[in-house]
Structure formats: C-alpha cells, structure tokens
Amino acid sequence: MTDVPSPPAPPPSGFAVNAQYIRDLSFEGPAHPKDVQSNEPPKIDVNVTAQTRSIDAAMFEVSLNVRAQALVAGKNAFLVELAYAAVITPPPGLSEENLRYLTLAEVPRYLFPFARAIVANTTREGGFPPLLLQPIDFNALYQNQMRAADISKAAGTA
Secondary structure, three states, X not given: OOOXXXXXXXXXXXXXXXXXXXXXXXXXXXXXXXXXXXXOOOXXXXXXXXXXXXEEOOEEEEEEEEXXXXXXOOEEEEEEEEEEEEEEEXXXXXXXXXXXXXXXXXXXXXXXXXXXHHHHHHHHHOOOOOOOOOOOXXXXXXXXXXXXXXXXXXXXXX
C-alpha cells in the first residue's frame, strides 16, 4: 500500500479589524443645487482605489479611496473625496501573495459598504440627492492591477 500525500492545508483566512475610521473627507459644492438643475442627467465620474501600508510586522492600514464628481450641464455640481481606512491584523502564516490579495481585495470589499454610506450621506447633507455607489468587484480590480503590474514589469525587463 502506497502512502498518498494529504492535500495541502488551505491558506489561513480571516483577519482582525483593529480600527476603522475616516482618514480624510472633503466635500465641495461650488454651485447651489438649484443652480445646477437641468433636464439632462448629471455626468458622474467615480474613481475607487485601494492602498495599503505596513504599520508593523503584524498590522497593516488599508485605505479605500473614493473620488466622485458630478457635472450638470457642464457645471461642477459637487466633488466628494473620501479615504476610509482600517487597521487590520492578518492571520499568521499568510503568504505574501495572499497578504496582497487580502489587503487589496478582501479588506476593501469589507470597507466598501461603510464608504458607500459616508458618500451618500455627505452628498445628501450637501444639498444634493444621495450618491449611491454601485457595487464593485474588488476581485476583478485586483486581477487587473496584478496584470498591469506584470505587463509593466515585463516591459521594464525587455
């Protein structure tokens, strides 16, 4: 009877959220909401990114950055910029690749509903209808980011 190797253990999952907070919040409403009323729908440009930095060997800060600008009839209606962050402790023994995925995909997915609520409340308190951000596929964003990094690395070595 031959020994059959056991399957590899799954990578550790989960993370501890030590704190989460608004790192930076800015709202600019250069025009009064009535000044930008129009029959045409607003043009809304939304950009969402995630950043991470090491605090120490066992803790990381992950920041979900949202920038949303609304133009109505060519006039700037509002601009909201939010950096919503969390300090997390990843599970021990996480590989570098899994840690990168955790901090750039999983933690942003966790932070998104909080950031979405803050953006909606901020635009509403600014006198505009609440801006409800659509769900984001952070896994796809992560994959695109890794592909872009591979392409730039290959271009740099060619």
